[in-house]
Amino acid sequence: MDYFDYQSGQLYCEQVPLTEIASSLGTPTYVYSSATFLHHYQQLAKAFAPLDPLICYSVKANSNIHILNLLDRAGAGFDIVSGGELARVIRAGGDPAKVVFAGVGKTDQEISQALQAGICFFALESAPEAQNISRLAVAAGKKANAILRVNPDVDPKTHRYITTGKKLTKFGVNLEEVTAFFEKYSDLPGLNLVGLHMHLGSQITAIDPFVEALTKMLDLVDTLRARGHKIEWLDLGGGFGADYQTDTVPLAPAYADAIVDMLRDKDLCIAIEPGKFISANAGLLLTRVVYVKESGPKRFVIVDAAMNDLIRPSLYDAFHFIWPVQPAQGFVPPARTAEPAIDGLLKVDVVGGICEPTDFFAKDRLLPPVQRGDLLAIFTAGAYCATMASQYNSRPRAPEVLVDGAEHKTIRRRETYDDLTALE
Ligand code: LLP
Numbered sequence: 047m048d049y050f051d052y053q054s055g056q057l058y059c060e061q062v063p064l065t066e067i068a069s070s071l072g073t074p075t076y077v078y079s080s081a082t083f084l085h086h087y088q089q090l091a092k093a094f095a096p097l098d099p100l101i102c103y104s105v106k107a108n109s110n111i112h113i114l115n116l117l118d119r120a121g122a123g124f125d126i127v128s129g130g131e132l133a134r135v136i137r138a139g140g141d142p143a144k145v146v147f148a149g150v151g152k153t154d155q156e157i158s159q160a161l162q163a164g165i166c167f168f169a170l171e172s173a174p175e176a177q178n179i180s181r182l183a184v185a186a187g188k189k190a191n192a193i194l195r196v197n198p199d200v201d202p203k204t205h206r207y208i209t210t211g212k213k214l215t216k217f218g219v220n221l222e223e224v225t226a227f228f229e230k231y232s233d234l235p236g237l238n239l240v241g242l243h244m245h246l247g248s249q250i251t252a253i254d255p256f257v258e259a260l261t262k263m264l265d266l267v268d269t270l271r272a273r274g275h276k277i278e279w280l281d282l283g284g285g286f287g288a289d290y291q292t293d294t295v296p297l298a299p300a301y302a303d304a305i306v307d308m309l310r311d312k313d314l315c316i317a318i319e320p321g322k323f324i325s326a327n328a329g330l331l332l333t334r335v336v337y338v339k340e341s342g343p344k345r346f347v348i349v350d351a352a353m354n355d356l357i358r359p360s361l362y363d364a365f366h367f368i369w370p371v372q373p374a375q376g377f378v379p380p381a382r383t384a385e386p387a388i389d390g391l392l393k394v395d396v397v398g399g400i401c402e403p404t405d406f407f408a409k410d411r412l413l414p415p416v417q418r419g420d421l422l423a424i425f426t427a428g429a430y431c432a433t434m435a436s437q438y439n440s441r442p443r444a445p446e447v448l449v450d451g452a453e454h455k456t457i458r459r460r461e462t463y464d465d466l467t468a469l470e
Pocket of ligand 1 (some may be wrong): 125149208247250283284286319322323358362430
Protein backbone atom coordinates (compact mmCIF):
# COMPACT_ATOMS: atom_id res chain seq x y z
CA MET A 47 0.00 0.00 0.00
CA ASP A 48 1.33 3.42 -0.92
CA TYR A 49 0.26 6.89 -1.97
CA PHE A 50 1.61 6.85 -5.53
CA ASP A 51 -1.16 6.49 -8.09
CA TYR A 52 -2.35 7.50 -11.53
CA GLN A 53 -4.88 10.31 -11.71
CA SER A 54 -6.11 11.59 -15.07
CA GLY A 55 -3.43 9.76 -16.98
CA GLN A 56 -0.39 10.68 -14.96
CA LEU A 57 1.41 9.51 -11.85
CA TYR A 58 0.98 11.43 -8.61
CA CYS A 59 2.67 11.24 -5.26
CA GLU A 60 -0.18 12.03 -2.88
CA GLN A 61 -1.62 15.21 -4.50
CA VAL A 62 1.50 16.25 -6.38
CA PRO A 63 1.99 15.28 -10.06
CA LEU A 64 5.45 13.88 -10.58
CA THR A 65 5.78 15.92 -13.77
CA GLU A 66 5.76 19.03 -11.56
CA ILE A 67 8.67 17.75 -9.47
CA ALA A 68 10.61 16.72 -12.60
CA SER A 69 10.12 20.17 -14.13
CA SER A 70 11.22 22.05 -11.05
CA LEU A 71 14.10 19.81 -9.90
CA GLY A 72 15.13 17.80 -12.92
CA THR A 73 15.94 14.11 -12.87
CA PRO A 74 17.00 11.74 -11.46
CA THR A 75 15.19 12.58 -8.22
CA TYR A 76 13.98 10.48 -5.30
CA VAL A 77 10.39 11.30 -4.37
CA TYR A 78 9.03 10.26 -0.98
CA SER A 79 5.48 10.19 0.38
CA SER A 80 5.06 11.23 4.04
CA ALA A 81 1.69 9.51 4.25
CA THR A 82 3.20 6.21 3.13
CA PHE A 83 6.00 6.28 5.72
CA LEU A 84 3.45 7.01 8.43
CA HIS A 85 0.95 4.45 7.17
CA HIS A 86 3.52 1.65 7.28
CA TYR A 87 4.84 2.73 10.66
CA GLN A 88 1.31 2.78 12.06
CA GLN A 89 0.46 -0.60 10.56
CA LEU A 90 3.32 -2.18 12.49
CA ALA A 91 2.58 -0.17 15.63
CA LYS A 92 -1.02 -1.31 15.57
CA ALA A 93 -0.28 -4.96 14.80
CA PHE A 94 2.36 -5.25 17.53
CA ALA A 95 0.49 -3.04 20.04
CA PRO A 96 -0.33 -5.93 22.42
CA LEU A 97 3.42 -6.17 23.11
CA ASP A 98 3.86 -2.40 23.47
CA PRO A 99 7.19 -2.66 21.64
CA LEU A 100 9.94 -0.12 21.16
CA ILE A 101 9.78 0.32 17.37
CA CYS A 102 13.26 1.25 16.28
CA TYR A 103 13.18 2.33 12.64
CA SER A 104 16.33 1.07 10.96
CA VAL A 105 18.15 4.22 9.94
CA LYS A 106 20.26 2.53 7.27
CA ALA A 107 17.16 2.05 5.09
CA ASN A 108 16.60 5.77 4.60
CA SER A 109 18.57 8.12 6.81
CA ASN A 110 17.55 11.57 5.58
CA ILE A 111 17.11 13.67 8.73
CA HIS A 112 13.69 14.89 7.57
CA ILE A 113 12.48 11.29 7.32
CA LEU A 114 13.94 10.52 10.76
CA ASN A 115 12.17 13.59 12.11
CA LEU A 116 8.87 12.46 10.57
CA LEU A 117 9.17 9.04 12.22
CA ASP A 118 10.38 10.51 15.52
CA ARG A 119 7.23 12.62 15.65
CA ALA A 120 5.20 9.46 15.00
CA GLY A 121 6.82 7.92 18.10
CA ALA A 122 9.62 5.81 16.61
CA GLY A 123 12.95 4.99 18.18
CA PHE A 124 15.92 4.14 15.97
CA ASP A 125 18.17 1.20 15.14
CA ILE A 126 21.64 2.45 14.27
CA VAL A 127 24.88 0.83 13.14
CA SER A 128 27.33 3.73 13.18
CA GLY A 129 28.28 6.98 14.86
CA GLY A 130 27.15 8.76 11.72
CA GLU A 131 23.66 7.34 12.07
CA LEU A 132 23.60 8.42 15.73
CA ALA A 133 24.60 11.94 14.69
CA ARG A 134 21.76 11.95 12.16
CA VAL A 135 19.21 10.79 14.76
CA ILE A 136 20.28 13.54 17.15
CA ARG A 137 20.25 16.20 14.41
CA ALA A 138 16.78 15.02 13.43
CA GLY A 139 15.59 15.62 17.00
CA GLY A 140 15.36 11.89 17.84
CA ASP A 141 15.58 10.68 21.41
CA PRO A 142 18.89 8.83 22.10
CA ALA A 143 17.13 6.98 24.93
CA LYS A 144 15.16 5.16 22.19
CA VAL A 145 18.25 4.20 20.15
CA VAL A 146 19.66 0.68 19.85
CA PHE A 147 23.14 0.22 18.41
CA ALA A 148 24.07 -2.97 16.51
CA GLY A 149 26.98 -3.81 14.19
CA VAL A 150 30.03 -6.07 14.43
CA GLY A 151 32.67 -3.34 14.21
CA LYS A 152 31.75 -0.53 16.60
CA THR A 153 34.87 1.59 17.08
CA ASP A 154 36.04 3.14 20.37
CA GLN A 155 35.02 6.55 19.10
CA GLU A 156 31.51 5.34 18.20
CA ILE A 157 31.08 3.53 21.53
CA SER A 158 32.13 6.61 23.50
CA GLN A 159 29.82 8.78 21.40
CA ALA A 160 26.89 6.44 22.13
CA LEU A 161 27.72 6.28 25.86
CA GLN A 162 27.82 10.05 25.96
CA ALA A 163 24.49 10.34 24.14
CA GLY A 164 22.86 7.87 26.55
CA ILE A 165 21.43 5.32 24.10
CA CYS A 166 18.95 2.66 25.19
CA PHE A 167 21.32 -0.27 24.64
CA PHE A 168 24.16 -1.73 22.61
CA ALA A 169 23.55 -5.02 20.80
CA LEU A 170 26.79 -6.91 21.46
CA GLU A 171 28.14 -8.97 18.62
CA SER A 172 31.22 -10.62 20.21
CA ALA A 173 33.23 -11.17 23.41
CA PRO A 174 36.01 -8.71 22.48
CA GLU A 175 33.36 -6.06 21.85
CA ALA A 176 31.71 -6.73 25.25
CA GLN A 177 35.07 -6.28 26.99
CA ASN A 178 35.81 -3.12 25.03
CA ILE A 179 32.45 -1.48 25.72
CA SER A 180 32.80 -2.33 29.41
CA ARG A 181 36.29 -0.81 29.49
CA LEU A 182 35.17 2.39 27.78
CA ALA A 183 32.08 2.67 30.00
CA VAL A 184 34.16 2.33 33.17
CA ALA A 185 36.57 4.98 31.89
CA ALA A 186 33.61 7.29 31.27
CA GLY A 187 32.16 6.57 34.72
CA LYS A 188 29.12 4.89 33.18
CA LYS A 189 27.47 1.50 32.90
CA ALA A 190 26.34 0.52 29.40
CA ASN A 191 23.05 -1.29 28.89
CA ALA A 192 23.60 -4.16 26.50
CA ILE A 193 21.83 -7.11 24.96
CA LEU A 194 23.55 -10.00 23.23
CA ARG A 195 22.95 -10.59 19.54
CA VAL A 196 22.33 -14.28 19.05
CA ASN A 197 22.86 -16.04 15.75
CA PRO A 198 19.94 -18.48 15.84
CA ASP A 199 21.03 -20.32 12.68
CA VAL A 200 17.71 -19.97 10.90
CA ASP A 201 17.39 -19.63 7.14
CA PRO A 202 15.20 -16.60 6.41
CA LYS A 203 14.83 -17.74 2.75
CA THR A 204 15.87 -14.44 1.26
CA HIS A 205 18.78 -13.41 -0.99
CA ARG A 206 22.06 -14.76 0.36
CA TYR A 207 23.59 -11.28 0.48
CA ILE A 208 20.94 -10.13 2.96
CA THR A 209 20.90 -13.25 5.13
CA THR A 210 22.34 -12.57 8.58
CA GLY A 211 20.92 -15.10 11.05
CA LYS A 212 22.63 -18.18 9.61
CA LYS A 213 25.70 -19.82 11.08
CA LEU A 214 29.01 -18.84 9.48
CA THR A 215 27.87 -15.25 8.90
CA LYS A 216 29.79 -12.61 10.85
CA PHE A 217 26.80 -11.62 12.99
CA GLY A 218 26.11 -12.32 16.67
CA VAL A 219 27.15 -15.18 18.92
CA ASN A 220 26.22 -18.78 18.07
CA LEU A 221 23.24 -20.13 19.96
CA GLU A 222 25.19 -22.85 21.76
CA GLU A 223 27.79 -20.35 23.01
CA VAL A 224 25.30 -17.92 24.55
CA THR A 225 25.03 -19.45 28.03
CA ALA A 226 28.81 -19.55 28.41
CA PHE A 227 28.93 -15.93 27.21
CA PHE A 228 26.52 -14.85 29.95
CA GLU A 229 28.42 -16.81 32.61
CA LYS A 230 31.66 -15.16 31.57
CA TYR A 231 30.68 -11.61 30.74
CA SER A 232 27.50 -10.68 32.58
CA ASP A 233 29.50 -9.30 35.50
CA LEU A 234 31.79 -7.04 33.49
CA PRO A 235 32.06 -3.83 35.53
CA GLY A 236 30.90 -1.47 32.76
CA LEU A 237 28.09 -3.61 31.37
CA ASN A 238 24.52 -4.17 32.32
CA LEU A 239 23.67 -7.24 30.23
CA VAL A 240 19.90 -7.29 30.13
CA GLY A 241 18.63 -9.22 27.15
CA LEU A 242 18.93 -10.83 23.76
CA HIS A 243 18.84 -9.64 20.17
CA MET A 244 18.34 -11.37 16.84
CA HIS A 245 18.14 -10.16 13.25
CA LEU A 246 17.58 -12.83 10.63
CA GLY A 247 18.03 -10.86 7.43
CA SER A 248 16.13 -8.55 5.14
CA GLN A 249 13.09 -8.95 2.87
CA ILE A 250 11.80 -11.98 4.75
CA THR A 251 8.53 -12.91 3.11
CA ALA A 252 7.64 -15.93 5.25
CA ILE A 253 6.51 -16.07 8.85
CA ASP A 254 8.10 -19.45 9.65
CA PRO A 255 11.69 -18.19 10.02
CA PHE A 256 10.55 -15.71 12.68
CA VAL A 257 8.64 -18.43 14.52
CA GLU A 258 11.54 -20.87 14.30
CA ALA A 259 14.05 -18.32 15.55
CA LEU A 260 11.76 -17.04 18.28
CA THR A 261 11.20 -20.57 19.57
CA LYS A 262 14.95 -20.94 19.97
CA MET A 263 15.28 -17.49 21.56
CA LEU A 264 12.54 -18.18 24.11
CA ASP A 265 14.20 -21.46 25.12
CA LEU A 266 17.33 -19.46 25.66
CA VAL A 267 15.49 -16.87 27.77
CA ASP A 268 14.24 -19.71 30.03
CA THR A 269 17.69 -21.28 30.30
CA LEU A 270 19.38 -18.00 31.12
CA ARG A 271 16.74 -16.96 33.64
CA ALA A 272 16.98 -20.37 35.32
CA ARG A 273 20.68 -19.68 35.77
CA GLY A 274 19.93 -16.40 37.47
CA HIS A 275 20.56 -14.01 34.57
CA LYS A 276 18.45 -10.93 34.17
CA ILE A 277 16.67 -11.07 30.78
CA GLU A 278 14.46 -8.03 30.45
CA TRP A 279 14.72 -7.27 26.73
CA LEU A 280 14.17 -9.26 23.57
CA ASP A 281 14.93 -7.39 20.36
CA LEU A 282 13.55 -9.22 17.31
CA GLY A 283 15.43 -7.18 14.71
CA GLY A 284 13.92 -6.19 11.37
CA GLY A 285 13.52 -7.92 8.05
CA PHE A 286 9.74 -7.68 7.56
CA GLY A 287 9.30 -7.71 3.79
CA ALA A 288 8.21 -4.78 1.63
CA ASP A 289 5.80 -5.34 -1.23
CA TYR A 290 8.09 -4.84 -4.25
CA GLN A 291 5.52 -6.80 -6.31
CA THR A 292 1.84 -6.83 -5.47
CA ASP A 293 0.76 -9.21 -2.72
CA THR A 294 4.05 -11.03 -2.41
CA VAL A 295 4.57 -10.38 1.29
CA PRO A 296 2.54 -10.84 4.46
CA LEU A 297 0.86 -7.75 5.91
CA ALA A 298 1.84 -6.46 9.34
CA PRO A 299 -0.90 -8.39 11.20
CA ALA A 300 0.30 -11.67 9.69
CA TYR A 301 3.82 -11.17 11.04
CA ALA A 302 2.51 -9.88 14.33
CA ASP A 303 -0.15 -12.53 14.96
CA ALA A 304 2.39 -15.34 15.04
CA ILE A 305 4.91 -13.35 17.05
CA VAL A 306 2.57 -11.68 19.55
CA ASP A 307 1.08 -14.97 20.69
CA MET A 308 4.51 -16.39 21.41
CA LEU A 309 5.54 -13.40 23.50
CA ARG A 310 2.47 -12.71 25.59
CA ASP A 311 3.03 -13.05 29.34
CA LYS A 312 6.77 -13.57 28.95
CA ASP A 313 7.58 -10.52 31.04
CA LEU A 314 9.87 -9.14 28.34
CA CYS A 315 10.29 -5.65 26.88
CA ILE A 316 10.15 -6.12 23.13
CA ALA A 317 11.96 -4.14 20.44
CA ILE A 318 11.61 -4.46 16.66
CA GLU A 319 13.82 -2.84 14.02
CA PRO A 320 11.89 -2.44 10.76
CA GLY A 321 13.55 -0.59 7.90
CA LYS A 322 12.26 -1.66 4.49
CA PHE A 323 8.74 -2.38 5.67
CA ILE A 324 8.34 1.28 6.60
CA SER A 325 10.32 3.02 3.90
CA ALA A 326 10.68 0.93 0.73
CA ASN A 327 7.29 1.69 -0.78
CA ALA A 328 7.36 5.26 0.51
CA GLY A 329 9.69 6.31 -2.30
CA LEU A 330 10.34 6.11 -6.00
CA LEU A 331 13.13 7.22 -8.26
CA LEU A 332 12.04 9.59 -10.99
CA THR A 333 14.17 9.33 -14.12
CA ARG A 334 14.05 10.45 -17.74
CA VAL A 335 14.69 8.41 -20.87
CA VAL A 336 17.86 9.66 -22.54
CA TYR A 337 17.88 7.29 -25.52
CA VAL A 338 16.12 4.21 -26.81
CA LYS A 339 18.70 1.99 -28.48
CA GLU A 340 17.96 -1.04 -30.62
CA SER A 341 20.75 -3.55 -30.84
CA GLY A 342 20.03 -6.82 -32.67
CA PRO A 343 17.15 -8.45 -30.82
CA LYS A 344 17.60 -6.16 -27.81
CA ARG A 345 15.93 -2.86 -27.07
CA PHE A 346 17.60 -0.76 -24.38
CA VAL A 347 15.82 2.07 -22.63
CA ILE A 348 18.71 4.19 -21.37
CA VAL A 349 17.75 6.53 -18.53
CA ASP A 350 19.47 9.34 -16.65
CA ALA A 351 19.51 7.43 -13.35
CA ALA A 352 22.05 4.65 -12.91
CA MET A 353 23.33 2.02 -10.50
CA ASN A 354 24.98 4.75 -8.44
CA ASP A 355 21.44 5.99 -7.59
CA LEU A 356 19.79 2.59 -7.14
CA ILE A 357 22.10 -0.38 -6.84
CA ARG A 358 19.66 -3.07 -5.69
CA PRO A 359 19.12 -4.83 -9.06
CA SER A 360 22.89 -4.92 -9.67
CA LEU A 361 23.72 -6.13 -6.17
CA TYR A 362 20.84 -8.40 -5.18
CA ASP A 363 19.06 -9.09 -8.49
CA ALA A 364 16.23 -7.09 -6.93
CA PHE A 365 13.00 -6.50 -8.82
CA HIS A 366 11.77 -2.90 -8.98
CA PHE A 367 8.53 -2.16 -10.75
CA ILE A 368 8.97 0.51 -13.50
CA TRP A 369 6.26 2.41 -15.36
CA PRO A 370 6.00 5.63 -17.37
CA VAL A 371 4.86 8.67 -15.41
CA GLN A 372 2.62 9.74 -18.31
CA PRO A 373 1.66 6.58 -20.17
CA ALA A 374 0.18 6.87 -23.65
CA GLN A 375 -3.52 7.69 -23.60
CA GLY A 376 -5.71 4.80 -22.62
CA PHE A 377 -2.91 2.81 -21.01
CA VAL A 378 -3.33 2.26 -17.31
CA PRO A 379 -0.36 0.57 -15.66
CA PRO A 380 -1.59 -2.52 -13.88
CA ALA A 381 -0.82 -3.58 -10.34
CA ARG A 382 2.82 -4.27 -9.62
CA THR A 383 3.25 -7.46 -11.54
CA ALA A 384 6.33 -8.63 -13.39
CA GLU A 385 4.48 -10.07 -16.40
CA PRO A 386 1.38 -7.96 -17.07
CA ALA A 387 -0.96 -9.48 -19.65
CA ILE A 388 -1.51 -6.38 -21.79
CA ASP A 389 -1.20 -6.02 -25.56
CA GLY A 390 1.27 -3.60 -27.07
CA LEU A 391 4.03 -3.94 -24.49
CA LEU A 392 7.63 -4.33 -25.60
CA LYS A 393 10.36 -6.29 -23.90
CA VAL A 394 13.17 -3.92 -22.93
CA ASP A 395 16.20 -3.61 -20.69
CA VAL A 396 16.06 -0.44 -18.61
CA VAL A 397 19.65 0.63 -18.02
CA GLY A 398 21.73 3.54 -16.78
CA GLY A 399 24.66 5.20 -18.47
CA ILE A 400 27.46 3.88 -16.24
CA CYS A 401 30.28 1.96 -17.87
CA GLU A 402 29.48 -1.42 -16.30
CA PRO A 403 27.26 -4.20 -17.62
CA THR A 404 25.77 -4.53 -14.11
CA ASP A 405 24.28 -1.06 -14.47
CA PHE A 406 20.67 -2.06 -15.08
CA PHE A 407 17.29 -1.58 -13.43
CA ALA A 408 15.34 -4.26 -15.27
CA LYS A 409 16.04 -6.91 -17.89
CA ASP A 410 13.51 -8.19 -20.43
CA ARG A 411 10.82 -6.08 -18.81
CA LEU A 412 7.51 -5.44 -20.55
CA LEU A 413 6.90 -1.71 -20.94
CA PRO A 414 4.65 0.33 -23.20
CA PRO A 415 6.64 2.03 -25.99
CA VAL A 416 8.65 4.92 -24.56
CA GLN A 417 10.78 7.54 -26.24
CA ARG A 418 13.56 9.98 -25.50
CA GLY A 419 12.38 12.55 -22.94
CA ASP A 420 9.71 10.36 -21.31
CA LEU A 421 9.65 10.20 -17.53
CA LEU A 422 9.80 6.81 -15.82
CA ALA A 423 9.18 5.93 -12.19
CA ILE A 424 11.26 3.21 -10.56
CA PHE A 425 9.09 2.16 -7.64
CA THR A 426 9.90 0.92 -4.15
CA ALA A 427 12.97 3.14 -3.95
CA GLY A 428 12.43 4.50 -0.44
CA ALA A 429 14.76 1.98 1.25
CA TYR A 430 18.42 1.24 0.56
CA CYS A 431 18.53 3.42 -2.56
CA ALA A 432 19.53 6.96 -1.54
CA THR A 433 21.45 5.53 1.44
CA MET A 434 23.44 3.23 -0.85
CA ALA A 435 23.99 5.87 -3.53
CA SER A 436 27.48 6.87 -4.61
CA GLN A 437 29.13 9.33 -6.93
CA TYR A 438 30.55 6.55 -9.11
CA ASN A 439 31.50 7.79 -12.58
CA SER A 440 31.55 11.25 -10.91
CA ARG A 441 27.80 11.52 -11.06
CA PRO A 442 26.47 14.04 -8.50
CA ARG A 443 23.99 12.36 -6.15
CA ALA A 444 20.30 12.94 -6.85
CA PRO A 445 18.09 15.17 -4.69
CA GLU A 446 15.37 13.92 -2.36
CA VAL A 447 11.88 15.41 -2.25
CA LEU A 448 9.32 14.81 0.48
CA VAL A 449 5.67 15.15 -0.45
CA ASP A 450 3.03 15.86 2.17
CA GLY A 451 -0.47 16.16 0.69
CA ALA A 452 -0.37 18.88 -1.94
CA GLU A 453 2.99 20.23 -0.70
CA HIS A 454 6.48 19.11 -1.53
CA LYS A 455 9.85 20.19 -0.27
CA THR A 456 13.41 19.37 -1.20
CA ILE A 457 14.93 17.56 1.77
CA ARG A 458 18.32 17.10 0.13
CA ARG A 459 19.50 19.21 -2.78
CA ARG A 460 21.12 17.83 -5.91
CA GLU A 461 24.91 17.65 -5.59
CA THR A 462 26.95 19.92 -7.83
CA TYR A 463 30.31 19.47 -9.53
CA ASP A 464 31.76 21.57 -6.69
CA ASP A 465 30.39 19.02 -4.22
CA LEU A 466 32.14 16.28 -6.19
CA THR A 467 35.56 17.80 -5.59
CA ALA A 468 34.98 19.77 -2.37
CA LEU A 469 36.95 17.38 -0.16
CA GLU A 470 39.86 16.84 -2.50
N1 LLP B 1 18.33 -4.49 12.28
C1 LLP B 1 19.59 -4.84 11.93
C2 LLP B 1 20.54 -5.22 12.96
C3 LLP B 1 19.96 -4.84 10.57
O1 LLP B 1 21.17 -5.19 10.22
C4 LLP B 1 19.01 -4.45 9.59
C5 LLP B 1 19.35 -4.45 8.16
C6 LLP B 1 17.71 -4.07 10.01
C7 LLP B 1 17.41 -4.11 11.37
C8 LLP B 1 16.63 -3.62 9.06
O2 LLP B 1 16.29 -4.58 8.11
P1 LLP B 1 15.03 -4.34 7.16
O3 LLP B 1 13.81 -4.31 8.04
O4 LLP B 1 15.23 -3.05 6.47
O5 LLP B 1 15.03 -5.48 6.23
N2 LLP B 1 20.73 -3.24 1.43
C9 LLP B 1 19.88 -4.41 1.50
C10 LLP B 1 19.32 -4.61 2.89
C11 LLP B 1 20.42 -4.74 3.95
C12 LLP B 1 19.86 -4.86 5.34
C13 LLP B 1 20.95 -4.78 6.36
N3 LLP B 1 20.49 -4.85 7.69
C14 LLP B 1 18.76 -4.28 0.47
O6 LLP B 1 18.70 -3.27 -0.23
O7 LLP B 1 17.97 -5.19 0.31
